[in-house]
Amino acid sequence: MNYLLLIDGEWVPAINKKSFKVTNPANGEVIGTVADGSADDAIKAIDAADRAFPVWAAKTAKERANILHKACVLMRERIDELARVLTLEQGKPLTEAKGEIMYAADFVEWYAEEAKRIYGEIIPASHPAKRLMVLRQPVGVVAAITPWNFPAAMITRKLAPALAAGCTMVIKPAEETPLTACKLMEIFIEAGVPAGVVNLVTGKDPQAIGQVLLSDPRVRKVTFTGSTEVGKLVMRQAADTVKKISLELGGHAPFIIFEDADIDTAAEQLLASKFRNAGQTCICTNRIYVHEQIADDFVEVFAKKVQQLKVGDGLSGEVDIGPLINEQALEKVNKHVQDAIAKGAKLVTGGKRIGGHLYYEPTVLCHVTDEMLIQQEETFGPVAPIQTFEEEKEVIQKANHTPYGLAAYLFTKDLARAFRVAEALEYGIVGVNDGLPSAAQAPFGGMKESGIGREGGKAGIEEYLELKYISVGGII
Numbered sequence: 090m091n092y093l094l095l096i097d098g099e100w101v102p103a104i105n106k107k108s109f110k111v112t113n114p115a116n117g118e119v120i121g122t123v124a125d126g127s128a129d130d131a132i133k134a135i136d137a138a139d140r141a142f143p144v145w146a147a148k149t150a151k152e153r154a155n156i157l158h159k160a161c162v163l164m165r166e167r168i169d170e171l172a173r174v175l176t177l178e179q180g181k182p183l184t185e186a187k188g189e190i191m192y193a194a195d196f197v198e199w200y201a202e203e204a205k206r207i208y209g210e211i212i213p214a215s216h217p218a219k220r221l222m223v224l225r226q227p228v229g230v231v232a233a234i235t236p237w238n239f240p241a242a243m244i245t246r247k248l249a250p251a252l253a254a255g256c257t258m259v260i261k262p263a264e265e266t267p268l269t270a271c272k273l274m275e276i277f278i279e280a281g282v283p284a285g286v287v288n289l290v291t292g293k294d295p296q297a298i299g300q301v302l303l304s305d306p307r308v309r310k311v312t313f314t315g316s317t318e319v320g321k322l323v324m325r326q327a328a329d330t331v332k333k334i335s336l337e338l339g340g341h342a343p344f345i346i347f348e349d350a351d352i353d354t355a356a357e358q359l360l361a362s363k364f365r366n367a368g369q370t371c372i373c374t375n376r377i378y379v380h381e382q383i384a385d386d387f388v389e390v391f392a393k394k395v396q397q398l399k400v401g402d403g404l405s406g407e408v409d410i411g412p413l414i415n416e417q418a419l420e421k422v423n424k425h426v427q428d429a430i431a432k433g434a435k436l437v438t439g440g441k442r443i444g445g446h447l448y449y450e451p452t453v454l455c456h457v458t459d460e461m462l463i464q465q466e467e468t469f470g471p472v473a474p475i476q477t478f479e480e481e482k483e484v485i486q487k488a489n490h491t492p493y494g495l496a497a498y499l500f501t502k503d504l505a506r507a508f509r510v511a512e513a514l515e516y517g518i519v520g521v522n523d524g525l526p527s528a529a530q531a532p533f534g535g536m537k538e539s540g541i542g543r544e545g546g547k548a549g550i551e552e553y554l555e556l557k558y559i560s561v562g563g564i565i
């Protein structure tokens with residue numbers, strides 16, 4: 090697979106004619122090459138998006154919706170091809186990759202429908218000769234910067250509402266997973282997206298491309314998904330031209346299991362929340378709080394399930410956990426495990442690298458304390474650190490004691506406690522007896538240093554719209 094940049098409806102080489110290799114994290118093999126775009130290519134892409142904006146914005150909602158519906162159909166028809174490329178470059182098991190493609194297509198379907206419901210308002214005037222109204226209009230050219238862990242869904246979660254609203258877009262995908270982005274562009278072109286409406290600038294140097302996307306005054310909106318560290322940098326750079334901004338950043342999810350919870354259900358849901366994508370999702374559980382009354386039983390049940398997990402190449406059949414994305418990621422995971430053990434945690438299962446490549450054993454630690462790095466930093470790997478608690482108020486304080494505020498989980502059969510605790514948790518997403526809350530029709534996003542804005546659901550399209558208030562006088 091060898092791809093170029095998509096600019097103004099054409100696949101073109103980078104101006105510097107450079108390209109870079111894409112490798113399979115399961116074995117290090119080269120699986121393709123893509124253009125190594127730079128600042129000059131980003132400028133050309135913005136030129137194209139700027140030219141295309143008035144024409145795309147002038148299309149009817151139905152015309153935009155029809156194209157999005159077609160793209161969704163094509164994604165679902167090509168799920169096997171898309172999922173295989175996604176697993177090859179990102180590493181997740183094929184079943185998870187297919188799940189991601191379905192999830193990504195759901196955003197396209199949802200916003201194909203929402204495109205036709207961008208309603209305005211008529212406001213009762215306080216003067217008889219006036220008429221007050223509000224229009225919702227597309228923001229304009231959007232820059233999208235996306236991460237490697239969900240290379241399809243993190244693009245369509247932005248592209249679909251932006252196109253539905255009438256915006257045009259320049260996308261810079263993660264350098265680790267550009268091929269899925271290229272495949273998606275082929276689909277949107279085939280679905281009928283006109284030249285220049287969506288542009289793709291791949292590159293090994295995100296800073297050079299980002300610098301242009303974040304400073305060009307023609308870009309009126311930046312939507313970023315990635316680490317909190319880079320998100321802060323993006324926010325600073327976007328401030329100089331006062332761009333609208335959406336940030337979907339890091340998380341550090343607490344998973345609270347009360348004494349009345351069903352142990353097997355909580356263990357199954359924790360397995361899903363913790364080990365999906367080898368623990369490389371922004372809403373993966375990162376801290377586990379089990380009530381002291383059930384802690385021993387829970388750890389025994391959970392550890393047995395973890396030991397059943399199969400680790401290997403995501404393309405090789407029945408695998409539950411694929412490789413981590415790169416050496417740095419694996420080193421961080423191992424650092425968290427070794428730090429915890431050095432500070433008194435007990436290793437229940439796992440705890441080491443497997444073989445010569447980027448595989449790490451699914452790991453459970455108990456007797457974890459707040460002083461350990463794993464309780465403070467986003468691990469982004471297959472490690473489940475467990476500590477106990479006694480009182481509801483205590484565990485809520487612990488759960489909220491973090492700069493992050495993306496997702497949290499609680500398990501109880503007590504309805505009053507479910508609402509009391511869910512309302513007290515300082516997180517944008519709360520799973521109550523549910524370890525997998527994400528859905529295209531729901532608003533996804535965080536509080537505090539986990540982000541600004543929401544993606545998905547009704548809220549997700551507002552990020553790409555400007556409200557215009559029109560006051561008409563002299564109507565006698």
Ligand SMILES: NC(=O)c1ccc[n+]([C@@H]2O[C@H](COP(=O)([O-])OP(=O)(O)OC[C@H]3O[C@@H](n4cnc5c(N)ncnc54)[C@H](O)[C@@H]3O)[C@@H](O)[C@H]2O)c1
Binds near residue numbers: 315
């Ligand atoms: N909240 C969410 O919805 C969500 C979803 C997925 C991932 N994430 C978070 O993303 C992180 C993992 O993804 P990642 O490793 O790709 O994050 P990252 O911040 O390293 O990179 C994200 C994107 O930013 C680009 N980038 C990096 N430095 C840049 C710069 N100086 N200027 C412009 N762009 C730059 C990268 O090339 C990539 O496209 C985790 O923290 C995870 O929690 C959050």
Ligand SMILES: O=C[C@H](O)CS(=O)(=O)O
Binds near residue numbers: 238369371
């Ligand atoms: O990692 C970030 C994704 O947003 C996770 S999810 O697939 O949306 O739950």
